[in-house]
Amino acid sequence: MSSPAATTVDPMLSAHTTLRLGGPAARVVRAEGAAEVADAVGAADRAGEPVLLVGGGSNLVVADAGFEGTAVLLAGRGTAFARDGDRVLVTVEAGEDWDELVAATVAEGLGGLECLSGIPGRTGATPVQNVGAYGVEVADLLVDVDLYDRRTGSVREHVPAAELGLAYRTSVLKGTDDAVVLRVRFALRADGRSAPIRYGELARTLGVEPETRTDPVAVREAVLGLRRGKGMVLDAADHDTWSAGSFFTNPVLPTADAPQVDGLAAWPAGEGRVKLSAAGLIQNAGFGRGHAGPGGRVSLSSRHVLALTHRGGGSTEDLLALAREVRDGVADRFGVTLHPEPVLVNCTL
Incomplete structure (x- = not known):
């Protein structure tokens, strides 16, 4: 079963994830555009098969047993720019590489996405x-x-961002199989200036005051430099980048329940709530950079304790064992439960 124009590819999901882990899907279909995505998903639905959408595989932790269904690879590319007053609307196909999109917008002199470089x-x-x-x-x-x-088996166009329930690292689209993103539109600044620089580390790197809007090219280069220093820019030769990015989200708690830890980064998160640094909690619970999991086949990154990395020859179960060790260690030390940021496919913590 596949859409007429789609091409079948390697069924091992380890070949399609940045962790390089995960067993086979029953079927993998490469969909080259929005119509092929809709066709492939619709065909699987009519056949009663589960569906897994795979983009760059950078946010997936797939079980060693794999996935008993159809994995649809989002491979459609394309970006269009349209002037709209003092902004530019950028329409992007779902399969477009994210960092290539960011680079293209910066090259066009557009501001807004530069802080999201290297993801x-x-x-x-x-x-x-x-x-x-x-x-x-x-x-x-x-x-x-x-x-x-x-x-409904139909395409809904121009669904407003306000209807997506966008919040910290989540939306109404996360954790549900009801809808598949085919195309995305952004509104970017056309004045050649970046988004306001709000992150202290980035402001210091750029040598600017917080809230400054500056050259997007300089911001992109600074962000890429910071991410490379943390092993957060993909490099096939660097096992610190064999990861799913930050594995745990920063916990948001009632202020009264937040543990008091010297030097722990924290940010306001609405009335009576605070967001804590997951990395700070992990470090203060005794887990340092490079902390090894089973057999040394997985470990915390040697540069950033939020990334769980595959060092080669490992398994998803190895990775999950390390994640459980870190999660439980933080809970025992501080009474705070960390939650995973990646999507767990056919596996749990």
């Missing part, structure tokens, strides 16, 4: 997770999306 994956996944970094998140710039509605 792996495909554009269609970014609203699902409400991807964010260095003080900017997709919700700040997203206009609308086109969706394939699996409940």
Whole structure:
């Protein structure tokens, strides 16, 4: 079963994830555009098969047993720019490489996405997770999306961002199979200036005051430098980048329940709530960079304790064992439960 124009490819999901882990799917279909995605998903639905959408595989932890269904690879590419007053609307196919999109917008002199440079994956996944970094998140710039509605078997165009329930690293699209992102639209600044620089580390690197808007090219280069220093830019030769990015989200708690830890980074998160640094909690619970999991086949990154990395020859179960060790260690030390940021496919913590 596949759409007429789709091409079948390697069924091992380890070949399609940045962790390089995961067993086979019953079927993998490469869909080259929005119509092929809708066709492939619709065909699987009519056959009663589960569906897994795979972009760059940078946010997936797939079980060693694999996935008993159809994995649809989002491979459709394409970006269009349209002037709209003092902004530019950018329409992007779901399979467009995210960092290539960011680079293209910066090259066009557009501001807004530069702080999200270096993040792996495909554009269609970014609203699902409400991807964010260095003080900017997709919700700040997203206009609308086109969706394939699996409940009705139809395409819904221009679904407003306001209907997506965008919040910290989540949306109404996350954790549900009801809809598939086909196309995404952003509104970017056309004045050649970046988004306001809100992240202290980035402001210091750029030598600017917080809230400054500056050259997007300089911001992109600074962000890429910071991410490379943390092993967060993909490099096949660097096992620190064999990861799913930050594995745990920063916990948001009632202020009264937050543990008091000297030097722990924390940010206001609404009335009576605070967001704590997951990395700080992990480090203070005794887990340092490079902390090894089973057999040394997996470990915390040697550069950034939030990334769980595959060192080669490992398994998804090895990775999950390390994640459980870290999660339980933080809970025992501080009474705070960390939650995974990646999507867990056919496996749990």
